[in-house]
Amino acid sequence: MAENESYLDRLVDEDALTAYLEREFGDARGVTVHYHDEGHSNETLFIEWGEQELVMRRPPAGETAETAHDVLREYRVIDALADTNVPVPTPVVACDDTSVIGGEFYLMERLEGDVVRDREPARFATPEQRRLVGETLIDTLAEIHSLDYESLGLENLGRPEGYTERQVERWGKQFEWAYETTESEREVPHIDELGTWLEANVPEDYEHTLVHGDYKLDNVMLAPGTPPEINAVLDWEMGTLGDPSADIGWMLCYWDRDPLIEDLMPTFIDREGYPTKEELIDRYEERSGLEFTNRRFYVALGLYMLIAVCEMFYARYLSGNSNDDLYPKMGAVVPEISRRAKEIIDGERDI
Known part of the structure; x- marks a missing residue:
């Protein structure tokens, strides 16, 4: 610079x-x-x-x-x-x-509204409004997965066949790209074992839908007022055609009562009213008509993706290509994500 x-x-x-x-x-x-x-x-x-x-x-x-x-x-x-x-x-x-x-x-x-990450808006700070925040979040994801992407002219947006296999390969490569810059700073435990386990456990069959690729609470904008209403789904940079369960696994990594990254994940999901992961999954299946199976795989895949994303953040910080205060923290955070992912694939942690 x-x-x-x-x-x-x-x-x-x-x-x-x-x-x-x-x-x-x-x-x-x-x-x-x-x-x-x-x-x-x-x-x-x-x-x-x-x-x-x-x-x-x-x-x-x-x-x-x-x-x-x-x-x-x-x-x-x-x-x-x-x-x-x-x-x-x-x-x-x-x-x-x-x-x-x-x-x-x-x-x-530009739209007016709230992107909610680290603070719960006061107008939603009741059990009823919290429940509705979770329900509108999952209902909108079900709507995305229910779209006829061919009628929208998006049939060439991606290749849904082999999507999940490619996700494992892609995020492994993204991590390796970043690790060339970061490996001299510290190690990331279990990363090879995670990749091997995911490759061996990719579901044989899955639905083909439009997927967002980064769907979570802070990638939607909540309109002013109550009840909560989403007025924009944001950050479609990884939108493609693929496996809708990958979107759910990723979202569940962020909808956690024990958040791994307090600067990146909501810290208030444990408050009274917010739906549990099980409640969100049940509502999704009801609204979309799709089943969310192989839960351990998809949550582990979400954490594997998160490892790669955060390692790229850390590499950008070390290379001087960001002024984001979050990025230097990834030096300590990424190994912790990898340890949690290892607990999940070993069956030692509830999902």
Whole structure:
């Protein structure tokens, strides 16, 4: 990083963005950019363009693992879902010309609401509202998995055959990519054993649906007011066609009364009213008509993915490619995730 160059400077050149918006939409009347530091993967920036409020999504600055930050995939999915019962932000424009701001990006309209991670909104702090938060979260996932992706023009979004096998392989490679940078700092126990167990226990058959790839409480926006209502499902960068049970396993890793990463996971799920994992699964099966079986495998897969994601965070920190305060903590956190995953595959921990 050049002397006196901020991380925001590396993410967007305001003059270049202004010129791009003027070419696309006419006089931009000035552009103001605000960095949103609550996300931990693709970067989110708030753009004020005249009287219009937009949100930009772009990959983080610096080297990233292949396919891990596909913002144009996000745009394609939310554009296809705009007229469905799955709530998404209104897409505005996508740009694949990396010469504009140094990376691909897209813009969408900004919405009002709460993205809930570390604090429970006061309006939901009753047993009844908490129950509804969990129910609307799982109901929306059931709706995603029930969509006819072919009618939406998403039949080429991915290859559902072999999806789960590829997830095991892909996240193993993502971890290895990051570990080239991090291995000199400390070891990650059991990682090879986890990969071997997952490869040997991939379910032979599974449903093929649209999957989000990163579905959890803080990747939806809850609309203002009560009762809780989701007004946008966010962060579709890993959206594809595949195994819906992988989405559930990942979500359950974050819906935990004993959260592994307090800076990344809600710490209030143990309060009265929030549905248990069993209640969420039962409701999902009822709403979607799909069964969630092989639970130990899918939760272990979710933790294996989490290990890789967090190790990439740690690698970005060590490489100087992030200003996120969470990332340096991953040096200690990732080994703990791996130990918990080992307990799960050994049958020593309830799931």
